[in-house]
Amino acid sequence: MSTVVLDHITKHYDQGKVLAVNDVSLQVGAGELFGLIGPDGAGKTSLFRILTTLLLPDKGQASVLGYDCVKDYRQIRNRIGYMPGKFSLYQDLTVKENLDFFATLFGSSINENYALIKDIYEQIKPFNDRRAGKLSGGMKQKLALCCALIHKPEVLFLDEPTTGVDVVSRKEFWQMLKNLKQQGITILVSTPYMDEAVLCEKIALIQGGNILSVDTPDGIRSKFPVPLYAIRSDNIYQLLTALRKEPGVDSSYAFGESIHITLNEQQTNMAAIQQSMVAKGHTQLSMEQIQPGIEDSFIRLMNQAQPAIAWQRK
Amino acid sequence: MSVLRYLLKKEFRQIFRDKTILAMMFAMPTVQLIILPLAMNFDVKQVNLAVVDNDHSSYSRQMVNTIGASGYFRMVAAAPSFPAALQYIEREKADLVLEIPAGFERNLVREGQQKVGISIDAINGTKAAIGGNYLLTAITDFNKDLPVNTAARLSPAAGGIDLTWSNWYNPLAIYKFYVVPAVLVLLLTLIGGFMSALNIVREKEVGTIEQINVTPIRKWEFILGKLIPFWLMGLIVFTLGLLVAWGVYGIWPVGSFALLYLFAAIYLVALLGFGLLVSTYTSNQLQAMFVAFFFMMIFMLMSGLFTSVDSMPPWARLIAHLTPITHFIKVMRMIVLKGSGFADVQREFGYLVVFALILNGWAILNYRKTS
Numbered sequence: 301m302s303t304v305v306l307d308h309i310t311k312h313y314d315q316g317k318v319l320a321v322n323d324v325s326l327q328v329g330a331g332e333l334f335g336l337i338g339p340d341g342a343g344k345t346s347l348f349r350i351l352t353t354l355l356l357p358d359k360g361q362a363s364v365l366g367y368d369c370v371k372d373y374r375q376i377r378n379r380i381g382y383m384p385g386k387f388s389l390y391q392d393l394t395v396k397e398n399l400d401f402f403a404t405l406f407g408s409s410i411n412e413n414y415a416l417i418k419d420i421y422e423q424i425k426p427f428n429d430r431r432a433g434k435l436s437g438g439m440k441q442k443l444a445l446c447c448a449l450i451h452k453p454e455v456l457f458l459d460e461p462t463t464g465v466d467v468v469s470r471k472e473f474w475q476m477l478k479n480l481k482q483q484g485i486t487i488l489v490s491t492p493y494m495d496e497a498v499l500c501e502k503i504a505l506i507q508g509g510n511i512l513s514v515d516t517p518d519g520i521r522s523k524f525p526v527p528l529y530a531i532r533s534d535n536i537y538q539l540l541t542a543l544r545k546e547p548g549v550d551s552s553y554a555f556g557e558s559i560h561i562t563l564n565e566q567q568t569n570m571a572a573i574q575q576s577m578v579a580k581g582h583t584q585l586s587m588e589q590i591q592p593g594i595e596d597s598f599i600r601l602m603n604q605a606q607p608a609i610a611w612q613r614k
Numbered sequence: 615m616s617v618l619r620y621l622l623k624k625e626f627r628q629i630f631r632d633k634t635i636l637a638m639m640f641a642m643p644t645v646q647l648i649i650l651p652l653a654m655n656f657d658v659k660q661v662n663l664a665v666v667d668n669d670h671s672s673y674s675r676q677m678v679n680t681i682g683a684s685g686y687f688r689m690v691a692a693a694p695s696f697p698a699a700l701q702y703i704e705r706e707k708a709d710l711v712l713e714i715p716a717g718f719e720r721n722l723v724r725e726g727q728q729k730v731g732i733s734i735d736a737i738n739g740t741k742a743a744i745g746g747n748y749l750l751t752a753i754t755d756f757n758k759d760l761p762v763n764t765a766a767r768l769s770p771a772a773g774g775i776d777l778t779w780s781n782w783y784n785p786l787a788i789y790k791f792y793v794v795p796a797v798l799v800l801l802l803t804l805i806g807g808f809m810s811a812l813n814i815v816r817e818k819e820v821g822t823i824e825q826i827n828v829t830p831i832r833k834w835e836f837i838l839g840k841l842i843p844f845w846l847m848g849l850i851v852f853t854l855g856l857l858v859a860w861g862v863y864g865i866w867p868v869g870s871f872a873l874l875y876l877f878a879a880i881y882l883v884a885l886l887g888f889g890l891l892v893s894t895y896t897s898n899q900l901q902a903m904f905v906a907f908f909f910m911m912i913f914m915l916m917s918g919l920f921t922s923v924d925s926m927p928p929w930a931r932l933i934a935h936l937t938p939i940t941h942f943i944k945v946m947r948m949i950v951l952k953g954s955g956f957a958d959v960q961r962e963f964g965y966l967v968v969f970a971l972i973l974n975g976w977a978i979l980n981y982r983k984t985s
Contacts, residue, residue: 377828377830386821388823388824390822397627401620407617
């Protein structure tokens with residue numbers, strides 16, 4: 301039995317004018333660290349709010365720990381921890397007061413589940429008497445995680461926990477999630493950062509309210525159907541414009557310092573492309589076949605899905 | 615229960631931590647209760663009078679002197695002609711023009727009657743009516759003491775009804791006695807209404823309500839946790855207001871304090887229900903502020919604070935009766951000035967209980983943890 305089940309969930313906003321979630325079905329197993337990866341506006345937060353009983357779906361069923369998200373919301377609220385994307389603790393209460401407050405709301409206390417939050421709480425303990433509004437971004441996020449964990453939830457929902465946090469804190473945060481997973485907590489985390497996807501056990505790529513693919517990060521990468529090449533020159537911008545005009549090139553996009561391309565037909569080979577580029581005056585060309593990353597997969601899936609989504613929007 | 619206790623603790627902590635709001639909550643009623651009733655004085659003094667004396671007789675001079683001695687008027691000009699005097703009204707230098715025609719004294723003595731002209735600037739209706747009245751009284755006084763009339767009074771059986779009167783509950787008819795209890799209610803309304811509406815909306819705006827909503831906390835616990843602190847603050851503000859009324863204006867309630875506080879307590883419940891209701895319909899503090907302000911203006915102007923509810927047109931009277939503040943102002947005046955007992959105000963009590971039930975019930979129905 302899966303811990304979190306989404307069954308054909310659809311949600312509209314503004315009386316049906318805006319489609320936020322489109323017929324999403326998804327399952328998260330017990331003890332999994334599951335990532336919901338997608339750009340802003342993909343529908344991640346809507347899904348989270350449905351699962352945390354804050355939002356009613358228009359169609360479909362959702363359940364957490366076997367409890368229905370609409371009917372058994374009370375049981376769910378006792379058993380989950382939710383950390384909204386926006387910092388939503390009381391800024392005018394101190395660190396300790398916030399923790400105390402949320403512990404009390406769940407009929408618990410800081411001491412009762414101290415073991416669970418110990419590693420995280422130790423880091424913010426020196427600021428116990430500082431108001432939450434005066435904490436730095438990373439500290440706020442740690443406090444929010446503590447507050448979401450204080451009642452020992454069985455499922456943890458983290459909505460974009462690392463948005464707006466520095467690289468070091470992000471790394472630390474993911475380490476914390478791994479530790480929590482060790483304790484048997486099922487974790488659902490959403491993020492717009494592709495580089496965080498590989499840190500999850502399983503990921504779902506989501507775009508425009510549609511799930512594009514659900515798999516392990518390796519699974520998603522290995523499903524990339526065609527060879528992927530990275531190409532560089534001393535003038536990336538001109539090279540990109542030229543590649544986009546090249547008939548043999550299927551897709552091309554700038555990726556860091558190089559351009560990732562896939563080819564149209566199998567018979568076109570990279571040598572031909574390279575010759576063509578050299579003929580057009582591009583210098584210092586280098587080219588190699590590379591392993592596709594999550595982002596490459598995502599971009600490919602997104603481009604394939606785009607016409608379909610556009611059609612559904614009508 | 616421990617949850618509710620902790621909610622209250624948290625709420626008070628937040629209230630006491632925001633020093634500006636706290637200061638406003640107590641300084642605003644104190645300062646305004648001291649300033650507003652003094653300024654809101656409908657006793658008209660200092661009516662500016664321009665006189666056109668076309669007679670220049672001893673009688674006309676006597677009449678002008680009598681008017682001047684009444685203490686209500688300030689002579690701003692003695693104009694040579696009526697058009698010249700009217701200029702003073704146009705330039706807002708004078709409120710009234712008194713025109714004494716030529717032959718004033720002669721006609722009075724010979725024919726026993728004479729007319730004078732009074733022109734009143736009626737832009738400020740109250741001042742015009744009261745000022746005109748004063749002038750008439752002053753002229754009547756002068757008239758009474760004319761030799762023709764004093765002679766007449768000596769003759770027996772002059773007849774006529776002699777009036778004496780007394781003002782009950784406010785013997786000197788002092789305006790501030792009428793206004794202070796009402797202003798106190800008004801300030802209580804402003805503080806209670808705005809504070810409760812804004813506080814809950816703030817939780818929405820900041821997003822903390824999201825975090826609260828995923829907890830197993832019950833709806834009634836959350837709402838009570840919000841209402842009780844403001845209810846207590848309201849009663850403290852009310853007490854403070856009564857103290858100011860006593861200290862500054864010497865108004866000590868004639869009626870029972872228990873009854874006064876009973877009404878204040880029920881009224882605050884109704885008012886906080888209103889605030890809660892506004893907060894359930896709005897999503898940020900600016901919206902809540904405007905919606906609350908819209909109703910507060912109606913409450914204020916229709917409540918009988920400035921104008922008597924009984925003299926409003928029927929539709930306006932209906933609106934006035936549909937606002938809780940009207941009833942509380944009425945009761946405040948009755949208990950504070952008149953010493954009314956519960957039997958006298960039980961209808962108003964019923965009204966306020968109904969308001970409290972409807973507003974709170976509506977608000978609770980409309981408050982959703984899930985959208």
